[in-house]
Amino acid sequence: MNAIELTKKLIGYNTVSPNSNVEVMDFLTETLESIGCEVERVEYNDPAGALKVNLIGRKGPNSSQRGLGLLGHIDTVPAIGWSDDPYEARIVDGKMYGRGSCDMKGSVACMIETASRFNTADLHAPLYVVITADEEVGYFGATAVAEKSKTFNEHGFPQYGVVGEPTELKAVYAHKGAVRFSVTAYGRAAHSSTGEGDNANLKLIPFLSEMRDIYEELMSDPQYYNAEFTPPYTDWNITLSDGECTANITSPRSVCNINYRPMPGDDIQYWIDRGRNAAEKYGLEFDLFINAGPVRTPPDAEIIKAALEITGDTKPHTVAYGTDAAEFAKHMETVIIGPGSISQAHTVDEWMAIDQFEKGTDIFCQFVDRFCIS
Ligand SMILES: [Zn+2]
Known part of the structure; x- marks a missing residue:
């Protein structure tokens, strides 16, 4: 699985928050199954009646360990005033342009490439890839996953969560609500x-x-x-x-x-x-x-310490914007870290630097090494 190729495909689906996301989630269900995940779909109708699908891909053993969740969203903000088609990915001068390239289809693709690199038999604790709807409009997909997921009901929530929003791959321990x-x-x-x-x-x-x-x-x-x-x-x-x-x-x-x-x-x-x-x-x-509400994982929590060791940073950061961690951090120890920069998110002609795909996948893989392998 190649994150860059996958991102191009994902950008091709218009997944602005109010739209039903069934089509892209059908595609992602197949994609996750093709790399050895069991997939649960958590569905609901949003207040306007559009059907929304959230996915929980699970790879790994039925063990007492609760493992790691890589957590992303597939919805985007609208695209108005673009110089080219926002739903056709283009790579120019080392940047991938397209709505959602940075926030956060690129990151979701890195998560899926990460999961594809590990054999189920090698995982001692389960690895999850969770892809939500409606993050941009109030974290409603994440809330539905937390309330209705059979997978998490049966196995428990993962112990650790990585919310892959664009932080330029810096570890974020707290954000505003x-x-x-x-x-x-x-x-x-x-x-x-x-x-x-x-x-x-x-x-x-x-x-x-x-x-x-x-x-x-x-x-x-x-x-x-x-x-x-x-x-x-x-x-x-x-x-x-x-x-x-x-x-x-x-x-x-x-x-x-x-x-x-x-x-x-x-x-x-x-x-x-x-x-x-x-x-x-x-x-x-x-x-x-x-x-x-706001999110604050103590800076000395395991997941934050791991993130600092992985990134080589000396201290974790805060951001002023919100993420699905508003819901997920109630259930697991959470860090926010992902490829791309928030300064390109939500912009006209949004882009992500091409080198972020490999760096992002590499960092997600290191979290898996730590929490699902060793
Ligand atoms: Zn986002």
Whole structure:
């Protein structure tokens, strides 16, 4: 199995998060079976009704050891404004271009090449390759795997997990969480000259003022800072939409979305409740749709120590973005490490450097050597 060739094929499937991923997961089921994995499919319908498949490939013995999971996602963010077809991989000047090349089809391909290099008979503890849906929109695939997998129910979760998000192959022990809620005001559209409308934006304004106060509190009070992270504060990012209502119509509907990134030790519920209570006070609709906590594996945990030995780094790192570790780290000792750079993820003309494929596969293989062989 060759990770570069496999990545090219994976980029050919449009797996933007809202799409059903059945086709690519059928292909990956065959791929995992062809390298000697038993494969479980964990399926669910997303809130819009699209069928989502998650895969758990398992290779190795039925032993009391719980082994290692290589953990990736197949969904991508949308591709708008690309100079070429985002779903046709191209290699130019040592870079592979295509949506998902970096985040994280390239890494998933490295995991599969890694699993292909080991014979089942040589594994003393099981090796898993887990491929999820809906990472980019709230870790829903990882949550479904954790809740519904028969494999993990029967054998237990792997003891150790490697979440292969792009970290330039540096070991990451902690990241911020992701909380997202929307607050909606309803009014009535009318020509603004008639006096008969009801402007939804006006209803939102007092709520927005309180959200700005929370933002300023979180940015200015050092008790909410965490020096392990860059930046050391959360975001309380406020976005607004009234559907681009034109200025001579009273806005019938106005929505505020807030994104909050909790850090380890934060009282997440307190901040959610402040948003909810403010919404209720002004008669607005409140909808919490992502609530994923932060991740922090102790820097002296086995998996982090192993990652430092493998990479030759002196200390593990933190990142500000979230990953499926938000779910998986509840069940296994987890490190986040993978090929590619987050600065190329989600970009127009996303790419991954070609040398990252071999380096990524090599590092994943060293984790397998450590936790499944010796
Ligand atoms: Zn990702």
